Amino acid sequence: MNANLRRSITLVFLFLAATVNLRLAAKSPAENAAEAIKKTDRQWAEAAVAKDLDKSVSFCGLDAAILPPNAPAAEGQAAIRNWFQSTFNIPSFKLIWHATSAEAAKSGELGYSTGKYELSFTDPSGKQVSDHGKYVTVWKKQADGNWKVARDIFNSDVSTSP
Amino acid sequence: MNANLRRSITLVFLFLAATVNLRLAAKSPAENAAEAIKKTDRQWAEAAVAKDLDKSVSFCGLDAAILPPNAPAAEGQAAIRNWFQSTFNIPSFKLIWHATSAEAAKSGELGYSTGKYELSFTDPSGKQVSDHGKYVTVWKKQADGNWKVARDIFNSDVSTSP
Numbered sequence: 621m622n623a624n625l626r627r628s629i630t631l632v633f634l635f636l637a638a639t640v641n642l643r644l645a646a647k648s649p650a651e652n653a654a655e656a657i658k659k660t661d662r663q664w665a666e667a668a669v670a671k672d673l674d675k676s677v678s679f680c681g682l683d684a685a686i687l688p689p690n691a692p693a694a695e696g697q698a699a700i701r702n703w704f705q706s707t708f709n710i711p712s713f714k715l716i717w718h719a720t721s722a723e724a725a726k727s728g729e730l731g732y733s734t735g736k737y738e739l740s741f742t743d744p745s746g747k748q749v750s751d752h753g754k755y756v757t758v759w760k761k762q763a764d765g766n767w768k769v770a771r772d773i774f775n776s777d778v779s780t781s782p
Numbered sequence: 783m784n785a786n787l788r789r790s791i792t793l794v795f796l797f798l799a800a801t802v803n804l805r806l807a808a809k810s811p812a813e814n815a816a817e818a819i820k821k822t823d824r825q826w827a828e829a830a831v832a833k834d835l836d837k838s839v840s841f842c843g844l845d846a847a848i849l850p851p852n853a854p855a856a857e858g859q860a861a862i863r864n865w866f867q868s869t870f871n872i873p874s875f876k877l878i879w880h881a882t883s884a885e886a887a888k889s890g891e892l893g894y895s896t897g898k899y900e901l902s903f904t905d906p907s908g909k910q911v912s913d914h915g916k917y918v919t920v921w922k923k924q925a926d927g928n929w930k931v932a933r934d935i936f937n938s939d940v941s942t943s944p
Contacts, residue, residue: 689937725887775851775937
């Protein structure tokens with residue numbers, strides 16, 4: 621192999637590597653938004669695991685609603701604060717969730733995450749209760765670039781039939 | 783009032799009326815999409831009320847999931863068909879829902895509806911059961927312009943505590 625051929629092969633290789641790199645870096649607004657939603661979803665879950673009331677509420681938009689099972693909707697930040705507070709107050713309450721996927725609009729300001737949760741607590745009779753289920757969270761990008769919850773709804777996978 | 787003045791006033795009036803009309807007609811892509819979502823949500827509810835299995839399934843995208851309470855997710859059209867079929871088979875099953883609001887992205891291809899449902903059925907012991915609750919449905923506009931369900935999740939407002 622002569623020097624010219626070697627140089628040509630090297631140049632072709634570098635060109636291909638650069639093209640692949642460029643393609644990997646060039647994400648669409650929808651892909652970037654979906655990634656940001658997944659990241660924010662994770663940060664919200666961390667705030668809830670830490671039972672940080674202020675931080676947990678701060679992820680919710682002013683017109684947000686949390687729609688818990690077997691309870692009325694918590695609409696607006698005051699109701700959402702009450703809901704988080706009463707949830708965090710449940711004896712030995714543990715909740716963790718993670719998004720399995722997220723998707724956003726082409727315009728990059730509206731999207732949703734969906735995933736799984738696991739929770740456990742001690743009920744009033746002293747019995748340890750555990751539950752697992754699924755959720756959908758609708759997210760809206762705010763003027764400041766932060767993503768906030770618009771709607772959050774979840775339910776159990778566990779049958780109530782005896 | 784002379785004829786010229788009368789004509790001028792008429793022209794100004796016509797101009798204002800046309801401007802108002804134009805402003806009323808000029809809805810944003812997000813507003814148009816939200817209206818289309820609400821309309822499709824209503825048509826889907828009508829198909830479910832009629833227990834039309836094929837039509838009920840047809841509103842769901844190929845990668846859709848229905849996330850019912852106290853049951854695993856029904857992912858994909860085959861599982862969704864089974865879920866609708868087993869639901870429609872419940873004795874005296876009646877389900878109705880209506881969207882209270884809908885919102886869509888600026889790009890007009892992704893959005894969600896949220897609202898209330900009421901259902902009733904006869905349980906295996908012969909007892910009449912009724913329930914009401916809330917839901918969130920994520921909708922995606924298809925290449926043919928139709929809106930289809932991406933995710934549908936709901937839960938009861940009724941407490942399970944005695």
